[in-house]
Amino acid sequence: MDIDPVLLARIQFAFTVTFHIIFPSFTIGLSAYIATLGFMWLRTDDERYHRLMRFWTTIFAVSFAMGVVSGIVLSYQFGTNWSRFSLVSGNVIGPLIGYEVLTAFFLEATFLGILLFGFNRVPPWLYVLSAAIVAIGTATSAFWILSANSWMQTPAGHEVRDGIAYPVDWLAVVFNPSFPYRFAHMLNAAYLTTGFVVIAVAARYLLAGKHIEDAKVMMRMGIGLMAVLAPLQLFIGDQHGLNTLKHQPMKVAAMEGHWDDGKPADFHIFAWPDEKAERNWFEVSIPRGSSLILTHSWDGPVPGLKAVPPDQRPPVLNVFFGFRIMLAIGFYMIAAALFGVFLWWRDRLFDTDWYLRILSMTWWSGFVAVIAGWVVTESGRQPWVIFGLLRTADAISPVPAASLLGTLALFVVCYGIVFSMGIYYINRLINKGPQDRVLDDSVGLPNRPLSAAEPAARDAIGRGG
Amino acid sequence: MEWYLPVIWAALIGTAVALYVILDGFDLGVGVLFPFARNEAQRDQMMRSVAPFWDGNETWLVLGGGGLWVAFPAAYAIIMPAMYLPVIVMLLSLVFRGVAFEFRLVSDNKPWWNFAFCFGSVLAAFSQGIILGGLIQGITVADRQFAGGAFDWATPFALLCGVSLVAGYALLGSTWLIMKTEGEVAVRARRQAKMLLLIVLACMAAVSLYTPFAFERIAQRWFSLPNFYFLWPVPVITALLAFGLWRWLGQERDIAPFATTVGLFILGYLGLVISSYPYLVPPSLTIWDTAAVPASQIFMLVGTLVLLPIILAYIVFVYWLFRGKVREGEAYH
Numbered sequence: 001m002d003i004d005p006v007l008l009a010r011i012q013f014a015f016t017v018t019f020h021i022i023f024p025s026f027t028i029g030l031s032a033y034i035a036t037l038g039f040m041w042l043r044t045d046d047e048r049y050h051r052l053m054r055f056w057t058t059i060f061a062v063s064f065a066m067g068v069v070s071g072i073v074l075s076y077q078f079g080t081n082w083s084r085f086s087l088v089s090g091n092v093i094g095p096l097i098g099y100e101v102l103t104a105f106f107l108e109a110t111f112l113g114i115l116l117f118g119f120n121r122v123p124p125w126l127y128v129l130s131a132a133i134v135a136i137g138t139a140t141s142a143f144w145i146l147s148a149n150s151w152m153q154t155p156a157g158h159e160v161r162d163g164i165a166y167p168v169d170w171l172a173v174v175f176n177p178s179f180p181y182r183f184a185h186m187l188n189a190a191y192l193t194t195g196f197v198v199i200a201v202a203a204r205y206l207l208a209g210k211h212i213e214d215a216k217v218m219m220r221m222g223i224g225l226m227a228v229l230a231p232l233q234l235f236i237g238d239q240h241g242l243n244t245l246k247h248q249p250m251k252v253a254a255m256e257g258h259w260d261d262g263k264p265a266d267f268h269i270f271a272w273p274d275e276k277a278e279r280n281w282f283e284v285s286i287p288r289g290s291s292l293i294l295t296h297s298w299d300g301p302v303p304g305l306k307a308v309p310p311d312q313r314p315p316v317l318n319v320f321f322g323f324r325i326m327l328a329i330g331f332y333m334i335a336a337a338l339f340g341v342f343l344w345w346r347d348r349l350f351d352t353d354w355y356l357r358i359l360s361m362t363w364w365s366g367f368v369a370v371i372a373g374w375v376v377t378e379s380g381r382q383p384w385v386i387f388g389l390l391r392t393a394d395a396i397s398p399v400p401a402a403s404l405l406g407t408l409a410l411f412v413v414c415y416g417i418v419f420s421m422g423i424y425y426i427n428r429l430i431n432k433g434p435q436d437r438v439l440d441d442s443v444g445l446p447n448r449p450l451s452a453a454e455p456a457a458r459d460a461i462g463r464g465g
Numbered sequence: 466m467e468w469y470l471p472v473i474w475a476a477l478i479g480t481a482v483a484l485y486v487i488l489d490g491f492d493l494g495v496g497v498l499f500p501f502a503r504n505e506a507q508r509d510q511m512m513r514s515v516a517p518f519w520d521g522n523e524t525w526l527v528l529g530g531g532g533l534w535v536a537f538p539a540a541y542a543i544i545m546p547a548m549y550l551p552v553i554v555m556l557l558s559l560v561f562r563g564v565a566f567e568f569r570l571v572s573d574n575k576p577w578w579n580f581a582f583c584f585g586s587v588l589a590a591f592s593q594g595i596i597l598g599g600l601i602q603g604i605t606v607a608d609r610q611f612a613g614g615a616f617d618w619a620t621p622f623a624l625l626c627g628v629s630l631v632a633g634y635a636l637l638g639s640t641w642l643i644m645k646t647e648g649e650v651a652v653r654a655r656r657q658a659k660m661l662l663l664i665v666l667a668c669m670a671a672v673s674l675y676t677p678f679a680f681e682r683i684a685q686r687w688f689s690l691p692n693f694y695f696l697w698p699v700p701v702i703t704a705l706l707a708f709g710l711w712r713w714l715g716q717e718r719d720i721a722p723f724a725t726t727v728g729l730f731i732l733g734y735l736g737l738v739i740s741s742y743p744y745l746v747p748p749s750l751t752i753w754d755t756a757a758v759p760a761s762q763i764f765m766l767v768g769t770l771v772l773l774p775i776i777l778a779y780i781v782f783v784y785w786l787f788r789g790k791v792r793e794g795e796a797y798h
Contacts, residue, residue, distance in 0.1 A: 058571075061567050062564075062567045062568070062571065065520075065563055065564050065566060065567045065568075066564055068520060068523070068563060069559055069560040069563035069564060070560065071527075072523065072526065072527055072556060072559060073556045073557075073560065075527050075530050075531055076530050076545065076552055076556055078534065078545075079530070079534065079541045079542060079544070079545025079546070080545040080546060080548075080549050080552055080553065083541075083542035083543070083545055083546045083610075083611070084542065086534055086538055086541055086542045086545075087538050087539060087542040090534055090535070090538025090539075090541065090542070090757060090761075091538060091757045091758050091760070091761040092761070094531075094534045094535035094536075094538055094757065094761065094765075095535050095761055095764050095765040095768075097531045097534065097535070098528075098531050098532060098534075098535040098765050098768075098769075099765070099768055100531075101524065101527050101528045101531045101532075102528070102768060102769060102772040102773070102776065103768075103772060105524045105527055105528075106521065106524050106528075106776045106779075106780070107776075107779075109520035109521040109523070109524045110520075110521045110776075110779055110780055110783050111779070111783075112520060113516075113517035113518060113520065113521065113783050113787070114517075114783060114786065116516075116517065117516065117517045117787065118517075118786060118787075121786055121787070122786065166758055166760070166761075167758070167760050167761055167764065170764055397542075397545065397546035397549070397611070398546055398610055398611050398612070399546050399549050399615070400614075400615050402615070403549050403550060403615045406550075407549075407550070407553045410553070410554075410557060411553075411557070414557050414560060414561065415560075418560060418561070418564050421564075421568060421572075422564065422568070425567075425568060425571045425572065428571065429571060
């Protein structure tokens with residue numbers, strides 16, 4: 001078989017990691033939202049918060065399961081697909097993954113059990129605390145994995161002997177130069193992703209005239225938070241971009257579609273970068289826009305791809321378009337959230353149908369922005385897997401192309417089934433909406449008699465299909 | 466330090482893997498026994514008995530794999546490519562049976578996810594057995610890299626290990642059901658456990674007899690003197706436990722069968738460790754050959770020693786919280 005194993009290994013990893021990131025992007029924010037609802041419920045004793053908490057917890061359960069199982073796959077793929085990478089980086093970022101397991105994975109997995117099944121076995125405060133612990137666990141997990149990823153982008157605190165990286169200063173490894181920016185950017189992105197799903201669900205209910213009271217709660221909480229976080233993301237993203245400019249100028253050059261090095265440059269709203277001809281086609285630009293953004297001055301010089309030979313440049317097309325997709329969605333989010341605040345102020349938030357329709361149709365915006373952003377940062381790191389230290393082509397396992405191709409097909413088929421079913425079930429749970437709790441968890445508990453009303457109640461809420 | 470650290474880490478990872486095998490073992494085992502349930506209410510009951518725990522149980526697998534990477538990166542970088550196909554099949558199987566917990570409850574098509582849960586559990590257990598067998602029989606290494614073929618693991622011995630682990634997990638699952646359920650499910654589990662015990666003992670005997678014959682280093686380990694003086698209690702205690710388990714299955718004991726099965730697993734595991742130590746990648750690389758530098762092992766060890774007791778404490782708390790038996794028809798959230 002003549003297919004390049006490096007390419008296959010990359011496609012396979014890109015596929016599994018893209019599939020995986022969808023779920024944490026959602027569950028990091030959703031767990032925080034569930035915990036917030038829980039605290040509101042404890043404080044106000046308002047049944048709406050409790051109902052919403054239970055509702056989002058069932059959706060969380062489905063999403064989290066998909067996140068967990070697709071995450072376990074990744075923790076082994078470092079070795080199966082990238083054994084050379086594991087060997088070179090193991091001493092330095094292995095422990096970061098180790099700490100992720102110890103400080104986050106066990107915490108999330110164990111307390112999720114209480115959140116899903118413990119309602120009638122623990123006092124309300126412990127139930128809500130479990131939700132908060134799950135939320136802290138998901139954010140902690142993001143902390144470590146983004147630290148590891150950032151080290152691959154901007155390695156620090158290590159020394160290289162015989163091609164293997166060894167730790168020198170752990171603080172410098174964990175808090176490597178791009179980590180604070182990437183962590184803030186991703187965590188905020190996760191909250192935005194969830195926020196826009198919550199808003200979309202609320203908009204759907206308002207349009208359908210169902211679950212109105214619950215929808216209003218979700219809408220107010222969602223719009224209020226998004227109006228702060230969406231503009232904040234623009235600021236964080238800008239800072240992150242400046243950090244990238246300092247450490248990975250070629251990534252920025254690809255993001256901006258700049259070929260000539262060291263000159264003031266325009267910002268291309270659209271262009272078709274041509275890697276062979278080393279130029280762009282069909283440019284639509286804001287004059288000097290790029291200089292203004294990147295150097296905060298009218299004629300500041302910006303990096304260009306021609307500064308390095310072609311084999312050291314990242315692939316331009318995915319980086320360039322990934323960046324534009326992320327940016328467009330970011331501006332949409334800011335506009336949507338701020339306009340929502342305006343409607344709220346005019347007391348029209350719940351009955352401006354066209355606005356609600358747009359919101360209900362753009363539930364996917366955060367997911368697409370997150371994936372586009374990761375394409376930018378990961379493709380932009382190429383041709384390196386550990387920037388400046390190990391090339392992607394030198395990082396793979398001694399595994400034959402046929403194995404990679406076969407398992408790639410398996411991944412596509414299996415993930416295709418699981419993902420489409422997952423989306424379908426989540427959509428169905430959303431359509432069913434928040435339910436009053438007719439039945440409690442006392443069914444079948446050892447110390448409580450099974451009452452005759454319970455099977456009927458179970459049918460009433462449509463359990464079991 | 467250079468000598469102790471890898472030993473400490475080998476012990477820690479060994480413990481994590483043992484905990485994984487026992488904990489995920491019982492919930493995979495419940496999946497293996499899924500087709501024998503008579504109706505959906507019984508399947509609900511079986512699944513509910515493991516549902517609050519499975520996610521935490523599977524985290525030990527991540528700790529085992531992650532720990533191997535942290536502490537023995539060179540071994541991780543050889544074992545994973547060598548076991549490429551079984552590892553990927555195991556992971557995909559875990560995907561299906563993992564999502565089945567949630568999907569089954571919200572789906573119209575329960576039979577499909579019942580099948581996914583069972584098939585995924587069986588295939589994951591089988592793949593894990595193959596990985597274990599593949600490791601015991603040895604990996605071809607040249608220049609500290611995997612140098613064998615994609616199907617090197619596919620030997621009759623590895624297949625035997627695969628079957629053994631499916632049967633072993635099923636035994637764990639059945640004794641778990643005896644302990645954690647009531648009614649028909651528990652009665653049937655008691656019947657199944659007896660049959661499974663015989664199969665597991667046959668498998669253990671086959672592996673114990675085959676490995677010293679086939680691998681000189683394993684025969685040396687067990688039958689050379691003075692090793693034999695120290696090691697003879699292992700098979701003897703195993704036999705005693707098996708005998709006890711058989712008797713307790715006959716009496717109306719609920720907890721003893723599970724506890725004894727855990728004992729059997731630990732002894733079987735100990736036997737394999739005795740056979741292979743100190744090789745992490747038999748027959749060529751030891752734990753010292755593949756260890757990470759002390760700086761990495763210490764950095765991780767400090768955190769592990771602090772965090773592991775806390776983790777164990779809250780895991781015990783959750784098992785305690787969900788104590789007691791699960792009834793037929795008990796479902797979910």
